[in-house]
Amino acid sequence: EADIYQTPRYLVIGTGKKITLECSQTMGHDKMYWYQQDPGMELHLIHYSYGVNSTEKGDLSSESTVSRIRTEHFPLTLESARPSxxxxxxxASSEYRGSGLGTDTQYFGPGTRLTVL
Amino acid sequence: LAKTTQPISMDSYEGQEVNITCSHNNIATNDYITWYQQFPSQGPRFIIQGYKTKVTNEVASLFIPADRKSSTLSLPRVSLSDTAVYYCLVYSGGYNKLIFGAGTRLAVHP
Incomplete structure (x- = not known):
């Protein structure tokens, strides 16, 4: 079973506040991802990282930023939260399986449900 | 970019076999087919992955025809705890191409 953790699980915050969502994994995976999902809707990739000091934007534009200073840690920050x-x-995190062995299996954390008032 | 099409929802009863078919007409040579399961308020969980023919693990089977334009996830003897959303993904590891889609909502009834 994969070990990937997210904190907080739930967050209710006012408009304009700066927030950081924490994500940590203990599997030593090089690759990490952030997805955004509205209730009953699709998951959208917003950020990913190949490893330390590597960050890329996903297919959904997001005002959030990420950093990858340590392999196990991939925090997401919103400088000024809005209701949107x-x-x-x-x-999520994954480990490359090797050429011809299939694509990465992603292991997901429990998620953070964010509400901005 | 391979796009997938799945039924929006399915209903079944405990003990039945459930087959969920995913269409991916534009699948590329290097693409693998991967299925994930998601329960409410949780992250998706990997179920099975395959490239061609048939793959089976302790949870499910995945059937892929020779043309690879579709795939079928088979869940044997479902129980109430199999009620979840099931996603079909087709990709070769290019991260900007990861699209989960809307998935199939499976409801298992007593």
Whole structure:
């Protein structure tokens, strides 16, 4: 079973506040991801990282930023939260399986449900 | 970019076999087919992955025809705890191409 953690699980915050969503994994995976998912809707990739000091934007534009200073840690920051940022944020990590052995299996954390008032 | 099409929802009863078919007409040579399961308020969980023919693990089977334009996830003897959303993904590891889609909502009834 994969070990990937997200904190907080739930967050209710006022408009304009700066927030950081934490994500940590203990598997030593190089690759990490952030997804955004509204209730009953699709998951959208918003950020990913190949390893330390590597960050890329995903297919959904997001006002959030990420950093990857340590392999196990991939925090997501919103400088000024707005009601439009209300959503569930899911963190995942994966390990490359090797050429011809299939694509990466992603392990997901439990998610952070963010509500901005 | 391979796009997938799945039924929006399915209903079944405990003990039945459930087959969920995913269409991916534009699948590329290097793409693998991967299925995930998601329960409410949780992150998706990997179920099974395959490239061609048939793959089976302790949870499910995945059937892929020779043309690979579709795939079928088979869940044997479902129980109430199999009620979840099931996602079909087709990709080769290019991260900007990861699209989960809307998935199939499976409801298992007593």
């Amino acid at each position: 940022h209300t959503s569930q944020y899911l963190c």
